[in-house]
Amino acid sequence: MLIGYARTSTADQEAGLEAQERDLRAAGAERLFSEKVSSVATREALSDALDYLRDGDVLLVTKLDRLARSIRDLMEIVETIRAKGAALRILAMDLDTSTATGKLMLGILGSVAEFEREIMLERQREGIAKARAAGKYKGRTPTARRKADEVLQLLAEGRTEVEAAELLGISRSSVQRIKRSASSKAAA
Template identity: 70%
Template sequence: MLIGYARTSTLDQKAGLEAQRRDLTASGCERVFEEQVSSVDVVKREALAEALAFARQGDTLVVTKLDRLARSVAHLVEILGQLEAKGVALRILGMGIDTSTPTGKLMLTILGGVAEFEREIMLERQREGIAKAKAEGKYKGRAPTARAKADQVLKLHGEGIGGTEIAKRLGIGRASVYRILDDAQKAEV
């Protein structure tokens, strides 16, 4: 059985999801699992977990592009290990790769390594650009919003309001509330 998996990073990418669904169906997928979640959120990729659990020996998991499935070579190797243990192949339509063949397995490993290398180079350039902009005084970074509300956090906490409610009222993260409270407690000691 051919099992499709489609993913977009955000809810705004409806056209991308529809195109993947169309391509997967056209390639003969009988069942398509889909989700709209960042690949970085590996923990929250429920449809991928469902697709992997659904697959049986002799099945093939089909994706349109490699980046729809895995973000890194390590993650790709992990997924391939799960598929291999179940006797399931992987087919990537955009690359013409099918891991049911030894050549397909080799090509996927090589291309996954190249993709990760490209991403690392891009991130390195980004870090260099930010460092250069900071040195020239053009990049200030994100303004710390929670720290500016420290007095309000401490006041609300003093009134007996919990961290979650403080975060909700002030529009900041819970972690920021607890960081401010922790810093205030350390300053008292």
């Protein structure tokens, strides 16, 4: 059975997801798993697709970067697929891991893709540093800091740190940081 997996990083990439799904169906995918999630987040549809695989199945993806975030991640996914007796096919590369050549090429191309990503991130960091030096980049405002008044109000009402964090959608450590900051300001 051919099983397709499609992923976009953000919810506003609807056209990209639709294009992947169209290409996977055209390649013969009988079952599709799709999601709109960053590659660094938990990819539930990928986990579901891998769980669904059976002996002789093939997992189809349109491009390598839709599947894995690093060479290590790629190799773990490929090992999971192999252990189930299945194979991986990447449409854009015409690559099939059911062959020895396909396995070799996947390792090489995965390494190149990871290298390209590292170079891109390095350029991004350099650009941010340059913009900061020029006073044009300030970064995003921390989410928890904007909720400081609400955190302090909930704590004053007798809520626990955990309850305040859950109610406001922030971490417990953020609640603790806000609490410490308020205490040090009060002591000064």
